[in-house]
Amino acid sequence: MDAMVGDAIGSGYATKTCETPARAVQISGPSGNGGLVGGAVQQHTLKSSIHCMGVGLHSGRKVSLGLHPAAAGTGIIFRRTDLGIDIPARFDHVVDTRLCTVLADPAHPTARIGTVEHVMAALAGCGVSNALVTLDGPEAPILDGSAAGFTFLIDCAGLRAQHADAPVIEILRSVVVQEGESAAELHPGGTFPGLSATLSIDFAAAAIGSQEMSLDMTGENFRSMLAPARTFTQLHEVDQLRRAGLALGGSLDNAVVVDGEKVLNPGGLRMADEFVRHKLLDVVGDLALAGAVLHGRFIGHRSGHAMNNRLLRAVFAEPANWRLATEHDASTDDVPALSGRSGRQGNRMAIAAAPF
Numbered sequence: 001m002d003a004m005v006g007d008a009i010g011s012g013y014a015t016k017t018c019e020t021p022a023r024a025v026q027i028s029g030p031s032g033n034g035g036l037v038g039g040a041v042q043q044h045t046l047k048s049s050i051h052c053m054g055v056g057l058h059s060g061r062k063v064s065l066g067l068h069p070a071a072a073g074t075g076i077i078f079r080r081t082d083l084g085i086d087i088p089a090r091f092d093h094v095v096d097t098r099l100c101t102v103l104a105d106p107a108h109p110t111a112r113i114g115t116v117e118h119v120m121a122a123l124a125g126c127g128v129s130n131a132l133v134t135l136d137g138p139e140a141p142i143l144d145g146s147a148a149g150f151t152f153l154i155d156c157a158g159l160r161a162q163h164a165d166a167p168v169i170e171i172l173r174s175v176v177v178q179e180g181e182s183a184a185e186l187h188p189g190g191t192f193p194g195l196s197a198t199l200s201i202d203f204a205a206a207a208i209g210s211q212e213m214s215l216d217m218t219g220e221n222f223r224s225m226l227a228p229a230r231t232f233t234q235l236h237e238v239d240q241l242r243r244a245g246l247a248l249g250g251s252l253d254n255a256v257v258v259d260g261e262k263v264l265n266p267g268g269l270r271m272a273d274e275f276v277r278h279k280l281l282d283v284v285g286d287l288a289l290a291g292a293v294l295h296g297r298f299i300g301h302r303s304g305h306a307m308n309n310r311l312l313r314a315v316f317a318e319p320a321n322w323r324l325a326t327e328h329d330a331s332t333d334d335v336p337a338l339s340g341r342s343g344r345q346g347n348r349m350a351i352a353a354a355p356f
């Protein structure tokens with residue numbers, strides 16, 4: 001764990017020394033699983049602010065990221081500090097999914113924030129219901145290509161329980177989106193009170209091949225099985241991406257690169273099935289844009305950011321597909337509401353009030 005965290009921060013640095021071992025962070029809930037599970041789970045925010053620096057995978061730009069406490073009911077809000085614009089982390093603010101998940105406020109479509117999925121996955125996986133994420137550029141830092149650096153930062157900041165139950169979106173009807181050989185599905189039920197997920201991938205590159213994983217999305221499972229898994233690409237794609245002005249910050253320090261049957265990173269893989277684990281990590285981050293804990297069963301095959309987002313849009317397009325199981329706002333919370341246009345109209349409140 002220590003080595004993994006050290007690697008995670010290798011291409012960025014935390015500006016606060018972490019004195020809290022990951023295991024020491026206490027998350028309440030029926031099974032201690034924090035924000036990924038349903039049931040009577042309290043909302044949580046960060047105890048304090050924390051920052052890191054890193055580069056954007058696609059822009060290659062150096063960027064400063066801050067994670068800050070936010071009031072109960074706020075949800076996750078991204079703020080472009082260089083532009084003074086807030087963007088709620090919500091599925092209907094996703095404007096691009098070709099290589100990563102990109103958010104923008106419809107009123108300011110050019111003020112984008114890219115590669116939000118790994119920080120979103122870490123926040124969801126660590127049980128953070130409410131937070132302000134500040135960035136001084138157009139893309140979240142890639143760090144080591146996994147979510148481990150962000151979970152490290154969250155552990156450093158610590159969690160604080162808030163006086164409100166976490167809302168839970170219960171899937172009531174099966175919803176399936178499909179394109180070619182890709183499919184993403186959400187189904188009701190499951191014995192686990194949160195999200196259970198099964199994902200399969202199938203790549204021509206022999207180093208990746210076919211991999212499948214099923215997981216109940218507990219906080220513990222997220223931390224140990226998904227958070228360290230790095231993003232990946234194939235060598236022949238790197239030149240194409242660079243010619244298109246993308247992956248400018250990419251390197252073997254922040255992505256697994258495969259060439260046929262070979263893994264080009266000198267250290268090899270962290271886990272034999274690191275590829276499907278990373279894709280499942282992306283699912284957690286992308287589905288966290290629902291704005292609340294999902295209770296249901298996810299099944300994906302060769303799905304990526306585009307399908308994950310289409311799935312959420314399809315779920316919320318029909319009111320009969322879902323219901324908000326829990327929603328109590330906090331009147332006694334001691335974290336002030338965010339200033340700016342979004343404020344307490346963050347993603348959670350918008351979900352509750354949206355005319356879907």
Ligand SMILES: [Zn+2]
Nearest residue numbers: 117231278282
């Ligand atoms: Zn990813």
